[in-house]
Amino acid sequence: LPIDLIVIDFFHWPLQGEWKFDPTYWPDPDAMVQELKDMNIELMVSIWPTVDRRCENYEEMVEKGLLIRCDRGTRISLDFEGNTVHFDATNSESRAYVWNKAKQNYFSKGIKTFWLDEAEPEYSIYHFDNWRYWQGSNVSIGNIYPKEYARAFYEGQEAEGQKNIVNLLRCAWAGSQKYGALVWSGDIASSWYSLKNQFAAGLNMGMAGISWWTTDIGGFHGGNPDDEAFRELFTRWFQYGAFCPVMRLHGDREPHQPQHGTTGGATCLSGAPNEVWSYGPEVYEICKKYMKIREDMRDYTRSLMKEAHENGSPVIRPIFYDFPKDKKAWSIEDQHMYGPKYLVAPILNPGQRKRTVYLPAGATWKALDGDGVFNGGREIEVDCPMETMPVFVKQ
Template identity: 30%
Template sequence: MKYYIILTLLLGIIPKGNASSQRTNLDARTPGKCIAYTNLEDRVVFTCENNIKATLQLLGEGIVRMNFEELNDTLIRNTSFALTENALAKSQKINVSEQVQSYEIFTSKLIIRINKDPFQIRFFDKYQKLLLEDYEDKGFTLEGENIASRKTLRANEEFFGLGEKSGSINRRGKSFKMWNSDRPCYGVNEDPLYKSIPFFMSSYGYGIFFDNTYKSEFKMGSDSEEYYSFEAPGGQMTYYFIYGPTYKQILKGYIQLTGNPIMPPCWALGFSQSRGMLTNEKLTREIASQFRERKIPCDIIYQDIGWTQHLQDFEWKEENYDEPVQMLADLDEKGFKVIVSQDPVVSQDNKKQWKEADSLGYFTTDVRTGKSYDMPWPWGGNCGIVDFTKPEVANWWGNYQQKVIDDGVRGFWTDMGEPAWSNEEDTDRLFMQHYLGMHDEIHNVYGLTWDKVVTEEFEKRNPNTRIFQMTRAAYAGMQKYTFGWSGDSGNGNDVLSGWANLKQQIPVALSAGMGLIPFWTSDISGYCGDISDKEEMGELYARWMQFGIFNPLSRAHHEGNNAVEPWEFGPEVEQICKKAIELKYQLFPYIYTYAREAYETGLPIMRAVVLEYPDDKETYHLNNQFLFGKDIMVAPVVEKGASQVKIYLPEGEWIDFSNGTRLYQGKTWIEYPVEIETIPIFVKKGSIIPTMPVMQYIGEDPNYPLLLDVYPAAKNRKALLNVYEDDGISNDYKQDVYAERILECKTTEDAFEISHEIKNHNEFHWVKRNVLIRLHCQQKPKKLLLDTHKVKRFRLNKTGQIDFDKQDKAVWAWDEQKKQCLVMIPNTMEFSKLHVEK
């Protein structure tokens, strides 16, 4: 590992973040004329007249690494915090063709032209369509320590990404800063926030990942209509050009560089309950009992930071917990998993651990004194900041956190990892020295280095066990280690005025997804604000819940001792929320299938509509609705007292999920009527939606029947889906140990042909399930054949259902009201084709 060994000598005791006024004002330098190149096979180095060299590497047919630095730059820098270990090892041989005025490099997907005078890079696809070019000679500028890259901005170019940011999903015309910031009750357009993901995608079919950990800034046409730029006050100009041309392909290229997202344990995709003062055994047991008595599904109960005796000794607070180990065992019997918070600090009041870490040099230091940096903390008194960039810290921290895992805790919630109170205005933090550098370089990756330690140390001590870790502050590449939530949302001045904050969480979620945070949640109810009028709060809470159950990691949470359990807001709201949570559990097979897709491709489960319909200009600014997976459209109600919602439906035909007989034509806006219990949900015609019966927790019935809602496509077209299944708790999924149920429904003139195949990968022990097919069609079928055998017709019972326990053969029934053909196939029967004659 390379170390930042001469930085302190260069700066004395003045950190770079405070030294800008001391720099000599230098004119901005550009590379100027390219005077030579050297082909080192796996990279090409272009030497330019202004003492600047540009290095180009191919990391795939469509991924190009560009690096600029001064010729005499001998500073030893850190390797990338974001890239996978072998990302640069994929460097490919380059052939350079020199022309009179330029150099040309060809791949199977790209043509790269480098103009000689002045040095200018231009990227084309193989059809000579211009994708990206340097703006004039300013593809790289150096002014003192400030670096920048300007690119030509086309009149019709749109931008998406940059991670968990406020504002519209379309970044065109705005500027954004990367500086992980603790912003409680942040405004609807506030920037920066908690995470720094310096990666974006262009409507011209490419993505840019600017791998710089300093306080970088992205000006996406905010300064000029002619160019956009990305820049930083220090570090190297290293960026990656990622060719698509589709957004999906760009995302796949990004994870090739920064790593595949880890899959959460299956139970993490259930419902979670939390609150700021949920930090004692009695309250935890009471809440768990209420969920089960009221039959509201729930899998996780969080313990906020007050659960510890001291920050951060991982000891149960003695006055709050009588028998914590027994509590965990009792909750586990009822299907609850407990997640505890951890902060990246050790309180000075925690004398034993603080002295231990201080003597070992495990804290960040203050360059003014050479001693452990004295960090004021929101609670627990002043603290030492644990330096996770120091290799020896990992095992030490891993031993501490393992104590509660051995007790029965199932995972962690890593909070305050900016670290807290280290925002732009908190310039004293810039005097912090980390093992791998000064704080201005490490700040944005501090949370990432912590999350990396938490995950790797957990996996070392708990072999082949899937980690649950949810984090607030992070950098690019976080998806390899952790999941995310959007921090302290809501209106702190007036909780009842939090409607704008709820509305803004939708584009925040979608942008998080496009920044490779596919497993994400908002704090249902909004974290901020005292709730004094539960009845008045009921509508906002219900609407936040209806949005939140479509967050992959659904968590209700609020500050202090503000209780936000569903029953706190009256019987009507409780029933509305119960129904919403039950829907999440019913959709589990669908959600889990798309969780696997997120792991493989980087595609989020909650996805901006533009990812699936990139050529539809109406999708460029769709901030109030999203696709859930590929086939379900959700438009949460986010206006107080709303009686209708304006929704855009893209091309195709869309079926009202709550009324399977109501069909809408696509490429149009509709006005959809809503009541307080309404969640506008639509299914695209030509889809298969797998569900399961409602359970009180994921895994309550591991032999659950699989329910398949089939919405046939138009004539001569197919509905397709591969339903994914694995053990839900191990890391065997990384070795492709799983089963998939391959489903296809072809519509012909006279019939629906449903094919079914189970593929078992690497000897996964899959569950034989009862299957109920609900075929949504307009007319009662004439007859059904399962493979070659005629299926006997059966009458529905009084509740309109088929009783699986009383059937040992396939049967079918017709539901006239819902226009559904129901086919029950018991788990004792294997079948490959179902023929439904119209």
């Protein structure tokens, strides 16, 4: 199976705000990074913007004014796995401080890609009028936080001479794409309703100018790999994910695993296995099929990313984007184009084994699965057994 990158998720650190590997569980990260590079696998690490009041950097960051403030009450913005305050991404000195910690503990080891989580930022209580940033009140400028968070790492990596910088973020704002932001849709439910929402969200993000977008295949919250109903949802989501700007499998599966250790992030339990072979042999074969399809499209996908970089063109887009003169194309809400070549008709309902597909006028279309060739400007009904999602190639 092809693999480009492995992710080390959150709470690999001793405490939030220390931005380093916990030596209890990661005794030799340099050797780990090198071993992965020898296999041509890059490593991404999770970054959180939260700073635990117990951590080694808290007092210094308070003294230097590098944390967000509140107008009233106790300065605790999030109480997940500790009482924490977010670093102030709107303050250039704070951005530099956090990047330098990441540079020292990650970048210097060869880690060049970062997962910038909690980018909204997430608060325990959303009293927006209470929080104050270096550049102003949350009410007046709060939406720029994810953009400035992305900027902290982008500018740091750029200063080190890195090219083609891409980091994964959970939130974005107008201009985030300037700072190499690959945005995913957050901690979503593992449900058919959520899958439908992702389909719409991805298209809207692209049309809003943020072309690099992805979703947690299978959803994030819940889902048991041994549950046949969830396996169907996972399969359909995986097929759709093969034709998203970035194909990415992630989720907090059930049941959670036993606790290992007692320090650092030990109490934040891992979910059940979520690899493609965790869903039984039938689903595994389908996953292999769509991973191969994705791999075969590698050069094509890179050309779409290049076009997005140069022109702001969405990688996935509504049908009308490529067929503006086709009136019916403007009303199609359950299909999308993957670049100008592939027409994708995902399966968004449980138990669905047939669906209607509209083929836009002005082109001839060939089924990706099978030998059927069809003239455009009409609807056709196609079979869609579990192993197949309807995709048509523009001739």
